[in-house]
Amino acid sequence: MKEDFLHYIWQFQKFNQSPLETVNGEFLEIYHPGMHNIDCGPDFFAAKLKIDTQVWAGNVEIHLKSSDWYLHQHEIDPAYDNVILHVVWEHDVDIFRKDESILPTLELKDIVLTEIQHNYYKLFAPDKKWINCEQFFPNFNEFDIEAWLTRLYFERLEAKNNLITDLLHQSKNNWEAVLFKSLAKNFGLNRNGDAFLNLAHSIDFEVIRKLSQNQFQLEAVLLGHSGLLNDNFEAAYFIQLKNEYVYLQKKFNLGRAIETRPVFFRLRPDNFPTIRLVQLASVLVKTKALFSAITRVKNKQNIYTIFSIEVPEFWKTHYNFRSAHKTRNKKLSKKFIDLVIINTIVPVMYAFSKSKVSKTDYFLDLISEVSLEKNSIIQNYQSLKPGLFTNAMHSQSLLQLKKNYCDPNNCLKCALGAKFIKGKY
DSSP states (O other): OOHHHHHHHHHTTOBOOSSEEOTTSOEEEEEEOOEEOOSSSOSEEEEEEEETTEEEEEEEEEEEETTHHHHTTGGGOGGGTTEEEEEEEEOOSOOBOTTSOBOOEEEOTTTBOHHHHHHHHHHTOSSOOSSTTTTTGGGSOHHHHHHHHHHHHHHHHHHHHHHHHHHHHHTTSOHHHHHHHHHHHHHTHHHHHHHHHHHHHHSOHHHHHHHTTOHHHHHHHHHHHTTTTSSOOOOHHHHHHHHHHHHHHHHTTOOSOOSSOOOOTTOOGGGOHHHHHHHHHHHHHHOSSHHHHHHTOOSHHHHHHHTOOOOOGGGGSBSSSSOBOSOOOOOOOHHHHHHHIIIIIHHHHHHHHHHSSSOOOHHHHHHHHSBOOOSHHHHHHHHHSTTTOOBHHHHHHHHHHIIIIITTTOGGGSHHHHHHHHTOO
Protein backbone atom coordinates (compact mmCIF):
# COMPACT_ATOMS: atom_id res chain seq x y z
CA MET A 1 0.00 0.00 0.00
CA LYS A 2 1.17 3.52 -0.80
CA GLU A 3 0.68 6.67 1.21
CA ASP A 4 -1.06 8.42 -1.67
CA PHE A 5 -3.91 5.90 -1.28
CA LEU A 6 -4.39 7.12 2.29
CA HIS A 7 -4.34 10.72 0.99
CA TYR A 8 -7.12 9.74 -1.38
CA ILE A 9 -9.08 8.02 1.38
CA TRP A 10 -8.80 11.06 3.65
CA GLN A 11 -9.42 13.69 0.99
CA PHE A 12 -12.61 12.03 -0.25
CA GLN A 13 -13.58 10.54 3.13
CA LYS A 14 -13.85 6.98 1.86
CA PHE A 15 -14.33 5.33 5.25
CA ASN A 16 -17.09 4.52 7.68
CA GLN A 17 -17.69 7.68 9.72
CA SER A 18 -20.35 6.73 12.23
CA PRO A 19 -19.17 6.85 14.88
CA LEU A 20 -15.52 7.87 14.65
CA GLU A 21 -13.01 7.59 17.47
CA THR A 22 -9.28 8.17 17.80
CA VAL A 23 -7.09 5.26 18.89
CA ASN A 24 -7.36 6.59 22.46
CA GLY A 25 -11.16 6.59 22.44
CA GLU A 26 -11.75 10.30 21.78
CA PHE A 27 -14.90 11.24 19.85
CA LEU A 28 -14.00 12.55 16.37
CA GLU A 29 -16.15 14.54 13.97
CA ILE A 30 -14.76 15.83 10.65
CA TYR A 31 -16.17 19.17 9.44
CA HIS A 32 -13.60 19.61 6.66
CA PRO A 33 -10.62 17.34 5.76
CA GLY A 34 -8.47 20.32 4.71
CA MET A 35 -6.71 21.24 1.48
CA HIS A 36 -4.30 18.73 -0.02
CA ASN A 37 -0.71 19.98 0.14
CA ILE A 38 1.51 18.81 -2.72
CA ASP A 39 4.61 20.61 -1.45
CA CYS A 40 6.64 20.09 1.71
CA GLY A 41 4.99 20.23 5.12
CA PRO A 42 1.87 18.55 6.51
CA ASP A 43 -0.27 16.66 4.00
CA PHE A 44 -3.48 18.67 4.52
CA PHE A 45 -3.84 22.31 5.52
CA ALA A 46 -6.71 24.09 7.25
CA ALA A 47 -8.71 21.07 8.34
CA LYS A 48 -11.59 21.56 10.80
CA LEU A 49 -12.37 18.83 13.32
CA LYS A 50 -14.15 18.25 16.59
CA ILE A 51 -12.30 16.06 19.08
CA ASP A 52 -14.49 15.26 22.11
CA THR A 53 -16.01 18.68 22.85
CA GLN A 54 -13.23 20.83 21.39
CA VAL A 55 -13.33 22.21 17.82
CA TRP A 56 -9.89 22.38 16.19
CA ALA A 57 -8.59 24.09 13.05
CA GLY A 58 -5.16 23.09 11.78
CA ASN A 59 -3.21 20.57 9.75
CA VAL A 60 -3.47 16.82 9.21
CA GLU A 61 -0.52 14.50 8.63
CA ILE A 62 -0.90 11.06 7.05
CA HIS A 63 1.37 8.00 7.32
CA LEU A 64 1.20 4.27 6.77
CA LYS A 65 2.31 3.72 10.38
CA SER A 66 2.33 6.08 13.34
CA SER A 67 6.04 5.45 13.83
CA ASP A 68 6.71 7.05 10.43
CA TRP A 69 6.30 10.36 12.28
CA TYR A 70 9.62 9.70 14.00
CA LEU A 71 11.15 8.02 10.94
CA HIS A 72 10.59 11.29 9.03
CA GLN A 73 11.80 13.36 12.03
CA HIS A 74 8.65 15.44 12.24
CA GLU A 75 9.17 15.78 15.99
CA ILE A 76 12.01 18.25 15.35
CA ASP A 77 10.35 20.12 12.48
CA PRO A 78 8.35 23.24 13.52
CA ALA A 79 6.24 22.90 10.36
CA TYR A 80 4.41 20.02 12.10
CA ASP A 81 3.68 21.80 15.36
CA ASN A 82 0.18 22.73 14.15
CA VAL A 83 -0.89 19.19 13.28
CA ILE A 84 -4.20 18.50 14.99
CA LEU A 85 -4.73 14.91 13.79
CA HIS A 86 -2.48 12.07 12.72
CA VAL A 87 -4.18 9.74 10.20
CA VAL A 88 -2.54 6.33 9.75
CA TRP A 89 -3.28 2.96 8.28
CA GLU A 90 -1.85 1.20 11.31
CA HIS A 91 -1.21 2.66 14.75
CA ASP A 92 1.96 1.26 16.36
CA VAL A 93 3.19 4.03 18.68
CA ASP A 94 1.89 7.16 20.37
CA ILE A 95 3.12 10.53 19.11
CA PHE A 96 3.81 13.23 21.70
CA ARG A 97 3.49 16.96 21.20
CA LYS A 98 5.90 19.50 22.69
CA ASP A 99 3.62 19.91 25.71
CA GLU A 100 3.83 16.11 26.27
CA SER A 101 0.18 15.57 25.30
CA ILE A 102 -0.58 12.72 22.89
CA LEU A 103 -1.39 13.73 19.31
CA PRO A 104 -4.87 12.39 18.43
CA THR A 105 -4.59 9.57 15.88
CA LEU A 106 -7.17 8.03 13.56
CA GLU A 107 -6.47 4.46 12.40
CA LEU A 108 -7.98 3.59 9.02
CA LYS A 109 -7.34 -0.12 8.43
CA ASP A 110 -10.61 -1.32 9.97
CA ILE A 111 -12.89 1.46 8.71
CA VAL A 112 -11.97 1.92 5.04
CA LEU A 113 -14.78 0.76 2.76
CA THR A 114 -14.17 -2.83 1.62
CA GLU A 115 -14.93 -2.14 -2.05
CA ILE A 116 -12.41 0.72 -2.11
CA GLN A 117 -9.66 -1.51 -0.69
CA HIS A 118 -10.51 -4.34 -3.06
CA ASN A 119 -10.39 -2.11 -6.13
CA TYR A 120 -7.14 -0.52 -5.00
CA TYR A 121 -5.43 -3.91 -4.70
CA LYS A 122 -6.76 -4.96 -8.12
CA LEU A 123 -5.46 -1.79 -9.72
CA PHE A 124 -2.01 -2.08 -8.15
CA ALA A 125 -1.61 -5.85 -8.43
CA PRO A 126 2.09 -6.75 -8.68
CA ASP A 127 1.84 -8.59 -12.01
CA LYS A 128 3.64 -6.70 -14.74
CA LYS A 129 1.39 -4.65 -17.02
CA TRP A 130 1.89 -1.87 -19.58
CA ILE A 131 -0.35 0.38 -17.45
CA ASN A 132 -2.01 -0.53 -14.16
CA CYS A 133 -5.56 -0.38 -15.53
CA GLU A 134 -4.74 -2.26 -18.74
CA GLN A 135 -7.30 -5.03 -18.22
CA PHE A 136 -9.99 -2.57 -17.10
CA PHE A 137 -9.40 0.22 -19.64
CA PRO A 138 -11.63 -1.36 -22.34
CA ASN A 139 -14.57 -1.10 -19.93
CA PHE A 140 -14.11 2.58 -19.09
CA ASN A 141 -17.01 4.77 -20.14
CA GLU A 142 -16.21 6.55 -23.41
CA PHE A 143 -17.73 9.81 -22.19
CA ASP A 144 -15.48 9.71 -19.10
CA ILE A 145 -12.42 9.04 -21.29
CA GLU A 146 -13.26 11.93 -23.64
CA ALA A 147 -13.83 14.33 -20.74
CA TRP A 148 -10.55 13.32 -19.07
CA LEU A 149 -8.58 13.59 -22.30
CA THR A 150 -9.89 17.13 -22.83
CA ARG A 151 -8.70 18.09 -19.35
CA LEU A 152 -5.34 16.44 -20.03
CA TYR A 153 -4.94 18.37 -23.27
CA PHE A 154 -5.42 21.68 -21.50
CA GLU A 155 -3.00 20.49 -18.83
CA ARG A 156 -0.47 19.85 -21.59
CA LEU A 157 -1.13 23.26 -23.15
CA GLU A 158 -0.61 24.91 -19.77
CA ALA A 159 2.78 23.22 -19.43
CA LYS A 160 3.79 24.53 -22.87
CA ASN A 161 2.35 27.92 -21.99
CA ASN A 162 5.13 28.43 -19.44
CA LEU A 163 7.78 28.49 -22.20
CA ILE A 164 5.66 30.79 -24.35
CA THR A 165 5.12 33.16 -21.44
CA ASP A 166 8.89 33.33 -20.95
CA LEU A 167 9.39 33.98 -24.66
CA LEU A 168 6.77 36.73 -24.57
CA HIS A 169 8.52 38.41 -21.64
CA GLN A 170 11.93 38.15 -23.34
CA SER A 171 10.45 39.51 -26.58
CA LYS A 172 8.77 42.47 -24.84
CA ASN A 173 5.28 41.27 -25.78
CA ASN A 174 6.08 40.88 -29.47
CA TRP A 175 3.96 37.94 -30.63
CA GLU A 176 5.67 37.83 -34.04
CA ALA A 177 8.97 37.25 -32.23
CA VAL A 178 7.39 34.61 -29.98
CA LEU A 179 6.08 32.70 -32.98
CA PHE A 180 9.47 32.90 -34.72
CA LYS A 181 11.30 31.52 -31.68
CA SER A 182 8.70 28.78 -31.15
CA LEU A 183 8.89 27.83 -34.82
CA ALA A 184 12.68 27.74 -34.68
CA LYS A 185 12.56 25.25 -31.83
CA ASN A 186 9.96 23.18 -33.67
CA PHE A 187 11.96 23.15 -36.92
CA GLY A 188 14.92 21.78 -34.98
CA LEU A 189 12.81 18.87 -33.74
CA ASN A 190 14.09 16.89 -30.76
CA ARG A 191 17.70 16.70 -31.93
CA ASN A 192 18.33 20.37 -32.73
CA GLY A 193 15.41 22.10 -31.03
CA ASP A 194 17.49 23.68 -28.29
CA ALA A 195 20.21 24.78 -30.71
CA PHE A 196 17.65 26.40 -33.02
CA LEU A 197 15.99 28.13 -30.07
CA ASN A 198 19.37 29.45 -28.93
CA LEU A 199 19.92 30.71 -32.46
CA ALA A 200 16.57 32.52 -32.42
CA HIS A 201 17.41 34.05 -29.03
CA SER A 202 20.81 35.24 -30.28
CA ILE A 203 19.44 37.44 -33.08
CA ASP A 204 17.29 40.49 -32.43
CA PHE A 205 13.92 39.82 -34.06
CA GLU A 206 14.01 43.25 -35.68
CA VAL A 207 16.99 41.96 -37.69
CA ILE A 208 15.02 38.86 -38.66
CA ARG A 209 12.09 41.05 -39.72
CA LYS A 210 14.30 43.22 -41.93
CA LEU A 211 16.08 40.25 -43.48
CA SER A 212 12.78 38.51 -44.28
CA GLN A 213 12.65 40.75 -47.34
CA ASN A 214 15.52 38.75 -48.83
CA GLN A 215 15.73 34.94 -48.79
CA PHE A 216 19.47 34.82 -49.45
CA GLN A 217 20.35 37.25 -46.65
CA LEU A 218 18.08 35.59 -44.10
CA GLU A 219 19.44 32.20 -45.07
CA ALA A 220 23.03 33.49 -44.70
CA VAL A 221 22.37 34.81 -41.19
CA LEU A 222 20.53 31.72 -39.94
CA LEU A 223 23.15 29.33 -41.32
CA GLY A 224 26.08 31.54 -40.42
CA HIS A 225 25.01 32.41 -36.88
CA SER A 226 24.29 28.74 -36.16
CA GLY A 227 27.91 27.92 -37.04
CA LEU A 228 27.02 25.98 -40.19
CA LEU A 229 29.19 28.26 -42.35
CA ASN A 230 32.31 27.88 -40.19
CA ASP A 231 33.89 25.22 -42.40
CA ASN A 232 35.45 25.75 -45.80
CA PHE A 233 33.81 24.29 -48.90
CA GLU A 234 34.49 24.92 -52.58
CA ALA A 235 30.83 25.28 -53.58
CA ALA A 236 30.25 28.78 -54.98
CA TYR A 237 26.94 29.07 -53.15
CA PHE A 238 28.66 28.32 -49.83
CA ILE A 239 31.28 31.02 -50.46
CA GLN A 240 28.58 33.54 -51.37
CA LEU A 241 26.59 32.73 -48.21
CA LYS A 242 29.67 32.96 -46.02
CA ASN A 243 30.71 36.33 -47.46
CA GLU A 244 27.16 37.64 -47.05
CA TYR A 245 27.05 36.47 -43.44
CA VAL A 246 30.35 38.20 -42.62
CA TYR A 247 28.96 41.42 -44.11
CA LEU A 248 25.60 41.18 -42.26
CA GLN A 249 27.29 40.12 -39.04
CA LYS A 250 29.15 43.42 -38.99
CA LYS A 251 26.24 45.49 -40.31
CA PHE A 252 23.84 44.34 -37.58
CA ASN A 253 26.47 43.82 -34.88
CA LEU A 254 25.40 40.20 -34.42
CA GLY A 255 28.42 39.12 -32.41
CA ARG A 256 29.80 35.60 -32.53
CA ALA A 257 27.87 32.55 -33.75
CA ILE A 258 26.13 30.46 -31.10
CA GLU A 259 28.20 27.87 -29.28
CA THR A 260 25.58 25.08 -29.45
CA ARG A 261 26.11 24.21 -33.10
CA PRO A 262 23.33 22.06 -34.65
CA VAL A 263 24.19 18.44 -35.40
CA PHE A 264 23.68 16.10 -38.37
CA PHE A 265 24.39 12.82 -36.57
CA ARG A 266 21.52 10.29 -36.56
CA LEU A 267 19.29 12.52 -38.65
CA ARG A 268 17.63 11.67 -41.93
CA PRO A 269 18.68 14.09 -44.70
CA ASP A 270 15.28 15.81 -44.77
CA ASN A 271 15.89 16.79 -41.14
CA PHE A 272 19.45 18.06 -41.59
CA PRO A 273 19.79 21.46 -39.86
CA THR A 274 20.84 23.08 -43.14
CA ILE A 275 17.56 22.10 -44.80
CA ARG A 276 15.34 22.96 -41.84
CA LEU A 277 16.89 26.43 -41.44
CA VAL A 278 16.53 27.14 -45.15
CA GLN A 279 12.89 26.04 -45.00
CA LEU A 280 12.33 28.25 -41.95
CA ALA A 281 13.80 31.18 -43.85
CA SER A 282 11.48 30.43 -46.78
CA VAL A 283 8.43 30.49 -44.50
CA LEU A 284 9.41 33.86 -43.05
CA VAL A 285 10.13 35.35 -46.48
CA LYS A 286 6.87 34.10 -47.98
CA THR A 287 4.66 35.52 -45.18
CA LYS A 288 6.14 38.67 -43.68
CA ALA A 289 3.71 39.11 -40.74
CA LEU A 290 3.44 35.41 -39.99
CA PHE A 291 1.75 35.69 -36.60
CA SER A 292 -0.92 38.03 -37.95
CA ALA A 293 -1.56 35.59 -40.80
CA ILE A 294 -1.85 32.66 -38.39
CA THR A 295 -4.46 34.47 -36.27
CA ARG A 296 -6.68 34.73 -39.35
CA VAL A 297 -6.65 31.05 -40.27
CA LYS A 298 -9.91 29.15 -40.32
CA ASN A 299 -8.78 25.58 -40.77
CA LYS A 300 -5.87 23.21 -41.28
CA GLN A 301 -5.82 23.77 -45.04
CA ASN A 302 -5.09 27.47 -44.45
CA ILE A 303 -2.02 26.46 -42.44
CA TYR A 304 -0.89 24.10 -45.20
CA THR A 305 -1.13 27.00 -47.65
CA ILE A 306 0.95 29.31 -45.45
CA PHE A 307 3.66 26.67 -45.04
CA SER A 308 3.69 25.64 -48.69
CA ILE A 309 7.12 26.93 -49.63
CA GLU A 310 9.91 26.43 -52.18
CA VAL A 311 13.60 26.27 -51.27
CA PRO A 312 16.27 28.03 -53.39
CA GLU A 313 17.61 26.15 -56.40
CA PHE A 314 20.89 25.18 -54.71
CA TRP A 315 19.04 23.29 -51.98
CA LYS A 316 16.93 21.34 -54.45
CA THR A 317 20.12 19.41 -55.30
CA HIS A 318 21.91 19.56 -51.93
CA TYR A 319 21.33 18.52 -48.31
CA ASN A 320 24.62 20.09 -47.26
CA PHE A 321 27.58 21.77 -48.93
CA ARG A 322 29.53 18.60 -49.68
CA SER A 323 27.78 16.78 -52.53
CA ALA A 324 24.89 17.13 -54.98
CA HIS A 325 22.02 14.79 -55.81
CA LYS A 326 19.13 14.63 -58.25
CA THR A 327 16.67 17.52 -58.05
CA ARG A 328 14.11 17.35 -55.25
CA ASN A 329 11.71 20.13 -54.27
CA LYS A 330 12.14 19.64 -50.48
CA LYS A 331 8.82 21.22 -49.61
CA LEU A 332 7.56 20.87 -46.06
CA SER A 333 5.54 17.65 -45.82
CA LYS A 334 2.01 17.69 -44.43
CA LYS A 335 3.26 15.42 -41.65
CA PHE A 336 5.86 18.00 -40.65
CA ILE A 337 3.34 20.85 -40.87
CA ASP A 338 1.04 18.82 -38.61
CA LEU A 339 3.87 18.75 -36.05
CA VAL A 340 4.16 22.53 -36.40
CA ILE A 341 0.43 22.86 -35.75
CA ILE A 342 0.59 20.55 -32.73
CA ASN A 343 3.76 21.87 -31.10
CA THR A 344 3.84 25.54 -32.10
CA ILE A 345 0.75 27.06 -33.67
CA VAL A 346 -1.88 25.71 -31.31
CA PRO A 347 0.15 26.36 -28.11
CA VAL A 348 0.99 29.92 -29.26
CA MET A 349 -2.64 30.61 -30.21
CA TYR A 350 -3.76 29.21 -26.86
CA ALA A 351 -1.36 31.52 -25.03
CA PHE A 352 -2.50 34.45 -27.18
CA SER A 353 -6.13 33.65 -26.43
CA LYS A 354 -5.41 33.62 -22.69
CA SER A 355 -3.77 37.02 -22.91
CA LYS A 356 -6.77 38.69 -24.57
CA VAL A 357 -10.07 39.85 -23.08
CA SER A 358 -11.90 38.29 -26.02
CA LYS A 359 -11.33 34.56 -25.74
CA THR A 360 -11.42 32.13 -28.64
CA ASP A 361 -11.15 28.36 -28.72
CA TYR A 362 -10.71 27.89 -32.47
CA PHE A 363 -7.39 26.18 -31.75
CA LEU A 364 -9.43 23.21 -30.48
CA ASP A 365 -11.09 22.91 -33.88
CA LEU A 366 -7.66 23.16 -35.51
CA ILE A 367 -6.00 20.47 -33.40
CA SER A 368 -9.02 18.23 -33.92
CA GLU A 369 -8.46 18.43 -37.70
CA VAL A 370 -4.93 17.07 -37.37
CA SER A 371 -4.56 13.31 -37.71
CA LEU A 372 -3.79 11.07 -34.77
CA GLU A 373 -0.04 10.81 -34.16
CA LYS A 374 1.50 7.39 -34.63
CA ASN A 375 3.84 5.89 -32.06
CA SER A 376 3.94 2.86 -29.79
CA ILE A 377 2.20 4.63 -26.90
CA ILE A 378 -0.76 5.69 -29.03
CA GLN A 379 -0.97 2.27 -30.65
CA ASN A 380 -1.12 0.57 -27.25
CA TYR A 381 -3.97 2.81 -26.09
CA GLN A 382 -5.75 2.21 -29.41
CA SER A 383 -5.54 -1.54 -28.85
CA LEU A 384 -7.31 -1.09 -25.50
CA LYS A 385 -10.10 1.08 -26.92
CA PRO A 386 -10.27 0.58 -30.71
CA GLY A 387 -11.83 3.36 -32.76
CA LEU A 388 -12.12 5.93 -29.95
CA PHE A 389 -8.97 7.98 -30.59
CA THR A 390 -9.06 9.81 -33.91
CA ASN A 391 -7.12 13.10 -33.85
CA ALA A 392 -4.04 14.91 -32.53
CA MET A 393 -5.83 16.27 -29.47
CA HIS A 394 -6.43 12.65 -28.43
CA SER A 395 -2.83 11.62 -29.08
CA GLN A 396 -1.39 14.62 -27.24
CA SER A 397 -3.67 13.89 -24.29
CA LEU A 398 -2.69 10.21 -24.27
CA LEU A 399 1.00 11.16 -24.21
CA GLN A 400 0.24 13.39 -21.22
CA LEU A 401 -1.68 10.57 -19.56
CA LYS A 402 1.12 8.05 -20.03
CA LYS A 403 3.95 10.32 -18.90
CA ASN A 404 2.31 12.09 -15.95
CA TYR A 405 -0.13 9.48 -14.63
CA CYS A 406 0.42 5.93 -15.88
CA ASP A 407 4.23 5.75 -15.74
CA PRO A 408 4.62 7.30 -12.24
CA ASN A 409 1.61 5.30 -10.93
CA ASN A 410 -0.43 8.43 -10.25
CA CYS A 411 -3.63 6.44 -10.78
CA LEU A 412 -5.45 8.07 -7.88
CA LYS A 413 -4.91 11.49 -9.47
CA CYS A 414 -6.27 10.19 -12.78
CA ALA A 415 -10.00 10.65 -13.30
CA LEU A 416 -10.28 7.14 -14.73
CA GLY A 417 -8.27 5.54 -11.93
CA ALA A 418 -10.29 7.39 -9.28
CA LYS A 419 -13.53 6.18 -10.86
CA PHE A 420 -12.22 2.64 -10.88
CA ILE A 421 -11.31 2.81 -7.20
CA LYS A 422 -14.86 3.98 -6.45
CA GLY A 423 -16.28 1.14 -8.56
CA LYS A 424 -18.11 3.62 -10.81
CA TYR A 425 -16.42 2.98 -14.14
